[in-house]
Amino acid sequence: MSATRMPAQTTGADATLRRPQPLPPEWGRIPLTVVMPTYNEADNLPKMAEALMGLDLEGLRLLVVDDNSPDGTGEVAETLAKQYNSADRTRITVLHRTAKDGLGRAYAAGMDQAVAEGAQYVLQMDADGSHPVEYVPQMLGTALATGAGFVVGSRYVAGGRLAEEWGLHRRLLSRWANAYVSAVLHTGLRDVTAGFAMWRADVVTAMRLAEVRSNGYSFQVELKYQAVRTGYTGVEVPIHFEERQIGASKMTAAVQFESAVLPWKLRLDSSRARRG
Template identity: 45%
Template structure:
C-alpha cells in the first residue's frame, strides 16, 4: 500500500487539482493531508472531498495551528505506521513537486530504501528561481554535504519516498528539526542506519499561487541544526530503538 503525505496551510486553491493528479499517476495510492488549521478552509474542503469522490482514499489530520513542517510529517509518519502502508511519500501541496514523478519514485525504490527527488543531479533542475534563491539552495546542500559527510546532491528537498522499515527504525520522537532542516535530518538518520538511498532527478517548479513558506528563521535553523546533527552523530546512532530489518 502507498501513502502520499501532504502538509497544508492555506492551500485551498491548489489541493483539489493536486489530488486529481496524484490519483491520475498512482491510482491505487492513498493520500493523507496534514492541515495546520488553514484559515482559508483547506481542511473543510478536504473533508468534503473525503465524503465524495475520494471516499476511502483520502484522509486528514487536522491540527490546531501552524505547528511546522517537521512536526506535520512526523504526525503523518506515525499515522502511516499505525496502518499497513509499505511506501510512504512526502510532497508539497503547491505544485512545486510534480505528481508525474511519483511512478518514477516507485520504480526507483524497488532496489533501495529511500528515494530523494533531486534538483541537482543530471536531469534535475528548478524553474522561476532568482539567483539568490538558487545560491541559498545550492549552498545549503553543499554546506550539509560537507559538514555531515553525505554523498547526496540535494539534501534540502522535500519530495521523497520511504520504505516502511526506514520510518519504523528511525526514532521519530528524537527528530528535532521542524523547518527545512527536517529534510536534512531524516536523510542523515537514514544514512547513519545503513539504509540505501537513491536520488531521482526532478524539476522543481516554483509555486504560481500563494506564498512561499521559506523565511530567514527557517534558514537560520538549518545552519545550526546541521552542526548539532554532526555533533550528535554517535548518540543518534545509539538512540535508535529497532535494528534495521532485512
C-alpha cells in the same frame, strides 16, 4: 496578493522524463501513502488531489495533514475526501492538527499515521505544486527495483532542474545550502535538502519520528542524515522542480536559522555518540 504562474513548457528529453512511467500492475497495487502537510493551501490542494488520484496507482492514498489553516484548507480536504472516497475504498484521509507546529512535526505525525494504517511506502510531498505528480510512479518503481530505503526526487543529479522562474540569487543560495549541509554531514546525497522523498515503511519506523528535533524544513536534512547514518541506502532520481503555483512561501528567517544550525548539532551529537 497571490499570483498564478503559467506552467513550464517541456520538450524533448524533459517531456519524456515528466511523463508518468507505467509500472507492472502488481507494483501499482502496493500500498503507498502520500503525506501532504498543508497550511493555507486551499487553492492548491484540489489540483494536487486531482493529479494524484488520476495516477494509475491503485494502491495510492493521500493523507492531508492540516495545521488548522485559517483559509479553510482543512474543510477543503474533507470535501475532497467525500468526493474521492467510496464505501469500499478510502483514497483520501485528513489529519487535523490544532495549531501551526512546524513542517517537521506535521510530517512526523502524518508519516507515523500512514505506516500505522498499512502503507508499505510513504511519500513526502508539498501541496504547492513544486513537486510534480508525474514523478511519483518513477520514484515508486525505483524504490521497488533497487530495494533502497528511500528515494529522493533530486534537483541536483544529472537530468534534474530548478524552476525556470528562479533567479540567479535563489539558484546560488539553494546550491550553496546543499553544498554547506553536504560538507558538514557527508551524506553522499546531491540534494539532501529536498522535500520530495519516498520512504520504505520499516525505515520510517526505525527513524522514531517523534524524537526528531527539527520543526521546519531542516526536518528533511535530519531525516536523511539519520537514515544514512543508520545504514539505509538512498537513491536519487532527477526531477524538474517547479515554482509554487499559488500563495506565499513558508520559508521564514527563523526556519533559515534552524536550517543553518542543525547540521552542526547533528554532527556534534554523532561525535558524542561515537565517543560514548
